[in-house]
Amino acid sequence: xxxxxxxxxxxxxxxxxxxxxxxxxxxxxxxxxxxxxxxxxxxxxxxxxxxxxxxxxxxxxxxxxxxxxxxxxxxxxxxxxxxxxxxxxxxxxxxxxxxxxxxxxxxxxxxxxxxxxxxxxxxxxxxxxxxxxxxxxxxxxxxxxxxxxxxxxxxxxxxxxxxxxxxxxxxxxxxxxxxxxxxxxxxxxxxxxxxx
Numbered sequence: 001x002x003x004x005x006x007x008x009x010x011x012x013x014x015x016x017x018x019x020x021x022x023x024x025x026x027x028x029x030x031x032x033x034x035x036x037x038x039x040x041x042x043x044x045x046x047x048x049x050x051x052x053x054x055x056x057x058x059x060x061x062x063x064x065x066x067x068x069x070x071x072x073x074x075x076x077x078x079x080x081x082x083x084x085x086x087x088x089x090x091x092x093x094x095x096x097x098x099x100x101x102x103x104x105x106x107x108x109x110x111x112x113x114x115x116x117x118x119x120x121x122x123x124x125x126x127x128x129x130x131x132x133x134x135x136x137x138x139x140x141x142x143x144x145x146x147x148x149x150x151x152x153x154x155x156x157x158x159x160x161x162x163x164x165x166x167x168x169x170x171x172x173x174x175x176x177x178x179x180x181x182x183x184x185x186x187x188x189x190x191x192x193x194x195x196x
Contacts, residue, residue, distance in 0.1 A: 082118055083194035086111075091150055091190045095131070098145035100153055108150060111192065112157035123195040126150050128168040131184035136170055143168030150190050165195075 089111050091104045100108060115124060128143030147166035155161050176183035 079120070079122075079194070079196060082114075082120075082122075085114055086124065086192040086194050089114075089192055092185065093146055093188045093190075095133075095184070095188065096142070098142060098149050100149055108153050109157065111150075112154050112159050115154065115159050115163060122163065124164055125193040125195055126164060126166045127173070127191040127193060128166065128170075129173050129187055129189050129191065130171050131187040132171045132174070132179075133184070134171075136172075139170035140168050143170045146188075146190050 089107055091100065091107050091111075093099075093104075094101060126147040128145070128147035130139040130142050130146075133139075134142070144166065147168060151161075151164050151166055154164060171187070174187045175189075176186045
């Protein structure tokens, strides 16, 4: 830094001429000006280097954010797919019964395989439902028995009991509201909900 300052002073002296003796005031001003320009140059170089480093770390941060975002997107999509598959399985029951019908066993097995192949930490809510026949209390109890029957079957097929919970909606959650046998059959069912 001192060398640059001396060189600047020498250059100024040469420009002004050797025959004249520079005044002390002019030399001081020139020295201060050259020192200020040297400091400005150093500051500009430093801030350029800092900006360059900031842009690099910002780029890295953006890459990390994109990666995290894609991983989150993928897991959300997998969860949504799993939830859709669960919701698509419906197990139906006969009037006033809670035992699993032989024609519904393939659905129970499909459900068990679906749950076992997904290693994530989650819970499946088994929801027992009934038609409108019977009292509210009776239908609530019947809905619980239907949900428990499927839960027990899933446990026998190797599903972890910690992943299963049951609830009864009784007659309060119909998928069909017509007052006909074909409609009542649709309401005697178990549904399955994914709880992350």
